[in-house]
Amino acid sequence: MPKLLALTGSPSAHSRTDVVADHALRHLTRSHHGFETARLAVRELPAADLLAARRGEPEIRRALEAVAEADGLIIATPVYKASYTGLLKAFLDLLPQDGLAGKTVLPLATGGSLAHVLTIDYALRPVLAALGARHVTAGRFVLDSTVERGSGPDRLRPEAELDLLQAVDEFAEALRTAVPSTAAALTHATTLAPAAALTATAAP
Numbered sequence: 001m002p003k004l005l006a007l008t009g010s011p012s013a014h015s016r017t018d019v020v021a022d023h024a025l026r027h028l029t030r031s032h033h034g035f036e037t038a039r040l041a042v043r044e045l046p047a048a049d050l051l052a053a054r055r056g057e058p059e060i061r062r063a064l065e066a067v068a069e070a071d072g073l074i075i076a077t078p079v080y081k082a083s084y085t086g087l088l089k090a091f092l093d094l095l096p097q098d099g100l101a102g103k104t105v106l107p108l109a110t111g112g113s114l115a116h117v118l119t120i121d122y123a124l125r126p127v128l129a130a131l132g133a134r135h136v137t138a139g140r141f142v143l144d145s146t147v148e149r150g151s152g153p154d155r156l157r158p159e160a161e162l163d164l165l166q167a168v169d170e171f172a173e174a175l176r177t178a179v180p181s182t183a184a185a186l187t188h189a190t191t192l193a194p195a196a197a198l199t200a201t202a203a204p
Helices: 016-031 047-051 058-069 086-092 119-130 158-192 194-198
Strands: 003-008 036-041 072-078 104-111 140-143
Touching (some): 003 016, 016 072, 016 158, 036 058, 072 158, 104 119, 119 140
């Protein structure tokens, strides 16, 4: 069963970015059977360990193992200062140089202005490619104003929801196609680094 991890890089506990990522995960669960999904909010990791790059600390180690085990990742971030967050950067810096090798990645970004719509292609995508991602699918930028929050369940406006779900469908199809190649890559990685492979934990 393909494993999918949603990684969110917002420092806010009431983040619109988390709403968008959760919406994507729910759609995958409802509309695309056969995926094992999990979620990781970087802000929930111990800040001191994250900033000091203490990879051996238990929570940091488990987070890195979750990335290593995933066949695909949804990486979601708000746009700060025309780029992805420093919190997300701190976590990505902990990955090995080929930390996304063989993986399919869907990048998502949220922001208050369409002026930041190119953040995915000019800021985030090059980093994902540098980490060896096999396939970075067409990402989506979601305007903050299209994420509706209130007393009821958080939701997206219909036009934003339709666009996001199309991106998720494309990602799911790319991930299904890539899984055999991912399995081969993981087998090769296990041969080269058995200790890392043996300490990996299953996604919750």
